[in-house]
Amino acid sequence: xxxxxxxxxxxxxxxxxxxxxxxxxxxxxxxxxxxxxxxxxxxxxxxxxxxxxxxxxxxxxxxxxxxxxxxxxxxxxxxxxxxxxxxxxxxxxxxxxxxxxxxxxxxxxxxxxxxxxxxxxxxxxxxxxxxxxxxxxxxxxxxxxxxxxxxxxxxxxxxxxxxxxxxxxxxxxxxxxxxxxxxxxxxxxxxxxxxxxxxxxxxxxxxxxxxxxxxxxxxxxxxxxxxxxxxxxxxxxxxxxxxxxxxxxxxxxxxxxxxxxxxxxxxxxxxxxxxxxxxxxxxxxxxxxxxxxxxxxxxxxxxxxxxxxxxxxxxxxxxxxxxxxxxxxxxxxxxxxxxxxxxxxxxxxxx
Amino acid sequence: xxxxxxxxxxxxxxxxxxxxxxxxxxxxxxxxxxxxxxxxxxxxxxxxxxxxxxxxxxxxxxxxxxxxxxxxxxxxxxxxxxxxxxxxxxxxxxxxxxxxxxxxxxxxxxxxxxxxxxxxxxxxxxxxxxxxxxxxxxxxxxxxxxxxxxxxxxxxxxxxxxxxxxxxxxxxxxxxxxxxxxxxxxxxxxxxxxxxxxxxxxxxxxxxxxxxxxxxxxxxxxxxxxxxxxxxxxxxxxxxxxxxxxxxxxxxxxxxxxxxxxxxxxxxxxxxxxxxxxxxxxxxxxxxxxxxxxxxxxxxxxxxxxxxxxxxxxxxxxxxxxxxxxxxxxxxxxxxxxxxxxxxxxxxxxxxxxxxxxxxxxxxxxxxxxxxxxxxxxxxxxxxxxxxxxxxxxxxxxxxxxxxxxxxxxxxxxxxxxxxxxxxxxxxxxxxxxxxxxxxxxx
Numbered sequence: 001x002x003x004x005x006x007x008x009x010x011x012x013x014x015x016x017x018x019x020x021x022x023x024x025x026x027x028x029x030x031x032x033x034x035x036x037x038x039x040x041x042x043x044x045x046x047x048x049x050x051x052x053x054x055x056x057x058x059x060x061x062x063x064x065x066x067x068x069x070x071x072x073x074x075x076x077x078x079x080x081x082x083x084x085x086x087x088x089x090x091x092x093x094x095x096x097x098x099x100x101x102x103x104x105x106x107x108x109x110x111x112x113x114x115x116x117x118x119x120x121x122x123x124x125x126x127x128x129x130x131x132x133x134x135x136x137x138x139x140x141x142x143x144x145x146x147x148x149x150x151x152x153x154x155x156x157x158x159x160x161x162x163x164x165x166x167x168x169x170x171x172x173x174x175x176x177x178x179x180x181x182x183x184x185x186x187x188x189x190x191x192x193x194x195x196x197x198x199x200x201x202x203x204x205x206x207x208x209x210x211x212x213x214x215x216x217x218x219x220x221x222x223x224x225x226x227x228x229x230x231x232x233x234x235x236x237x238x239x240x241x242x243x244x245x246x247x248x249x250x251x252x253x254x255x256x257x258x259x260x261x262x263x264x265x266x267x268x269x270x271x272x273x274x275x276x277x278x279x280x281x282x283x284x285x286x287x288x289x290x291x292x293x294x295x296x297x298x299x300x301x302x303x304x305x306x307x308x309x310x311x312x313x314x315x316x317x318x319x320x321x322x323x324x325x326x327x328x329x330x331x332x333x334x335x336x337x338x339x340x341x342x343x344x345x346x347x348x349x350x351x
Numbered sequence: 352x353x354x355x356x357x358x359x360x361x362x363x364x365x366x367x368x369x370x371x372x373x374x375x376x377x378x379x380x381x382x383x384x385x386x387x388x389x390x391x392x393x394x395x396x397x398x399x400x401x402x403x404x405x406x407x408x409x410x411x412x413x414x415x416x417x418x419x420x421x422x423x424x425x426x427x428x429x430x431x432x433x434x435x436x437x438x439x440x441x442x443x444x445x446x447x448x449x450x451x452x453x454x455x456x457x458x459x460x461x462x463x464x465x466x467x468x469x470x471x472x473x474x475x476x477x478x479x480x481x482x483x484x485x486x487x488x489x490x491x492x493x494x495x496x497x498x499x500x501x502x503x504x505x506x507x508x509x510x511x512x513x514x515x516x517x518x519x520x521x522x523x524x525x526x527x528x529x530x531x532x533x534x535x536x537x538x539x540x541x542x543x544x545x546x547x548x549x550x551x552x553x554x555x556x557x558x559x560x561x562x563x564x565x566x567x568x569x570x571x572x573x574x575x576x577x578x579x580x581x582x583x584x585x586x587x588x589x590x591x592x593x594x595x596x597x598x599x600x601x602x603x604x605x606x607x608x609x610x611x612x613x614x615x616x617x618x619x620x621x622x623x624x625x626x627x628x629x630x631x632x633x634x635x636x637x638x639x640x641x642x643x644x645x646x647x648x649x650x651x652x653x654x655x656x657x658x659x660x661x662x663x664x665x666x667x668x669x670x671x672x673x674x675x676x677x678x679x680x681x682x683x684x685x686x687x688x689x690x691x692x693x694x695x696x697x698x699x700x701x702x703x704x705x706x707x708x709x710x711x712x713x714x715x716x717x718x719x720x721x722x723x724x725x726x727x728x729x730x731x732x733x734x735x736x737x738x739x740x741x742x743x744x745x746x747x748x749x750x751x752x753x754x755x756x757x758x759x760x761x762x763x764x765x766x767x768x769x770x771x772x773x774x775x776x777x778x779x780x781x782x783x784x785x786x787x788x789x790x791x792x793x794x
Contacts, residue, residue, distance in 0.1 A: 053606040053607075053608060053609075054577065054606055164694055165465070166694070194464045194465050194633050195633055195634060195635070195674075195677060195678055195679075196464050196633075196673070196674060196677045196690075196691045197464075197694075198677075198679070199677045199679070199688045199689065199690045200690045202679075202688075203688075203690065221606050221607065222607065222679075223607070223681060224679040224680065224681040225679055227679070227681050227685060228679045228685065228688060247685075248685070251681060261608070262607065262608065263681060265607055265608055265610075265611040266607060266681040266682075267607065267610075267634060267636030267637070267640075268636050268639065268678075268680050268681065268682050268683075269635035269636050269638075269639050269663055269675050269678045269680060270639055270663055270664070270680075270682070271639050271640075271659045271660045271663055271664070278611065280608070280611045280612055280615055281608055282612075284576050284577075284578055284579075284606075284608075284609060285606075
């Protein structure tokens with residue numbers, strides 16, 4: 001499989017506005033390091049899940065790929081072409097025809113005063129793709145039908161308030177499909193929906209991939225969703241990739257303590273039994289403006305040791321296309337068992 | 352602020368709920384505590400008699416029971432509740448004949464899809480329904496006092512002091528221009544009539560209780576992270592030492608790790624304070640983790656109710672089965688995910704017969720015409736489905752009154768007295784200590 005997208009050393013640093021006193025004191029300008037140097041390849045035809053908590057930089061990464069946010073360093077290559085320096089309306093349009101984005105909240109994505117038809121037809125008009133009205137109608141109806149809104153003609157002239165949450169998200173998917181994209185960046189596409197509806201949409205996304213040879217970047221905070229839909233999973237923490245590999249392997253044999261903890265707290269509809277061991281990390285993801293030195297996960301890591309506090313681990317290959325950024329797996333070591341409870345780290349309450 | 356005097360003022364003679372009157376109750380609480388201690392994974396924070404004794408001590412109320420309360424009555428009984436919404440186009444039967452019971456110290460999980468009436472049920476309990484909603488019939492009995500006919504003023508005696516609620520979006524529920532500490536202190540000042548300095552001190556203690564340093568009481572909501580805001584909301588719900596805390600999707604907007612922290616906090620508070628919880632969520636994993644019993648709702652009615660260990664391992668109702676199969680479970684097979692075709696019905700015109708029949712894979716003719724009766728099985732599960740009629744497998748038909756009368760006291764299932772596996776359903780591999788058997792049928 002060839003790589004459709006390749007990120008190399010991607011960095012997105014947002015400057016923090018400094019006050020007058022900061023300027024007078026000549027303090028160096030502070031930055032929020034949302035994405036802090038990641039290398040990532042999305043292969044043709046795969047579903048790559050980017051998993052992380054709030055503030056891990058997963059959404060920013062997705063936005064850079066669709067060019068809604070400008071990177072401050074590194075490159076994004078799409079289909080072998082560097083797109084970081086794309087310039088001008090024409091080039092951007094051409095790129096965005098091939099790369100589409102699905103947002104999280106179908107209630108906010110749709111304009112309440114716009115019919116479903118107009119929402120789906122808008123990109124066709126902007127890009128001037130449709131040849132005449134009949135062609136446009138045909139494309140809109142085909143996209144709605146493909147998104148599972150059947151009969152399409154019945155849905156086309158409804159307004160968003162007439163639809164349920166699941167149907168709205170299907171409309172959003174139809175709006176992305178109508179362009180016949182190659183890559184779809186889906187940012188938490190089912191997080192706002194009921195658990196019972198999520199499955200249907202995930203299945204729709206997988207069917208569409210098979211039919212249209214799509215490639216997905218699936219951004220989510222929920223490892224269990226990633227596990228259902230993804231071929232490969234990349235786990236992000238504070239702007240860095242902690243672990244990446246085939247979904248089954250990353251989840252069944254995580255090689256990074258963070259992944260291991262995430263897997264252990266992943267929701268399951270089974271009453272707890274003695275066998276299940278859960279590692280609940282204390283505190284929350286620290287502020288991306290003050291990233292801890294060394295391994296950025298070390299203040300919350302239950303198995304951190306001296307080296308982690310000073311030296312940042314690179315991604316170590318642990319075999320079978322899986323790699324993890326942890327000193328403990330350097331040279332193919334295995335992770336020790338994690339304690340089931342991690343308490344009293346200084347991160348709580350300190351912001 | 353001048354609040355109208357409650358029907359029984361705060362100066363009432365302190366009447367304690369006599370937990371320790373009957374020695375058997377103590378034994379029950381002690382066993383319950385041990386069971387709960389074992390249920391938590393990892394080193395049980397509390398174990399042994401000392402901890403159990405402290406639970407009994409804390410399980411006592413700090414404030415008097417309402418004057419009209421019957422100390423022997425069950426904590427909360429909801430009987431045939433019907434809450435409808437009036438629209439221009441007619442009545443929406445959001446809650447249509449729901450009965451359940453909540454015992455002291457128990458956690459009950461209300462689950463179902465959006466629009467199944469779970470939030471409406473909760474808002475009915477606390478009397479916070481929107482203005483177009485009416486409780487058309489039924490009763491909500493707290494300590495034997497029916498709250499439905501109470502006036503808005505009379506309800507104030509119960510709201511927050513007896514039943515409080517933790518809302519979903521902590522950012523929207525907190526006032527952005529007031530400090531966290533003040534917001535938590537407010538109900539203590541107003542509802543309990545404490546002076547401001549005492550109330551603020553108590554707010555600090557409550558924050559410590561939920562894992563936030565007391566000095567953060569000075570913070571504004573935007574200065575706290577999402578998890579901390581939710582903790583602050585929980586502290587606020589605990590402000591008046593209520594008997595029941597309702598959690599309306601308390602963890603839905605949070606990251607998994609923070610969600611795990613909050614659920615752990617709720618579990619700890621329940622154990623330490625002897626709280627009773629009603630958790631409302633569409634996320635079955637939250638219920639599996641936190642609750643003793645669950646009540647699955649569909650289209651305003653009870654589909655299935657019973658101990659979590661039974662319902663989540665051997666569901667009887669097709670809807671429960673589908674809901675569980677549709678849950679992405681990282682610990683199960685990857686591609687075994689099921690879907691529930693169709694969508695919940697329009698509650699202005701619910702389908703005749705069983706409300707789930709248009710989506711049910713096992714639909715029979717009778718389902719389209721006759722509403723299924725509620726049947727109670729010997730293992731304590733109540734199901735409304737024609738596949739499981741009363742009379743089969745030892746099930747008996749139950750009405751709202753039987754539901755209310757069921758399980759008068761917390762009872763501990765004896766390991767030897769475990770029910771024989773019900774025919775057609777595999778025996779449940781019950782975890783060593785039966786989950787606090789408060790939900791078991793008394794039969």
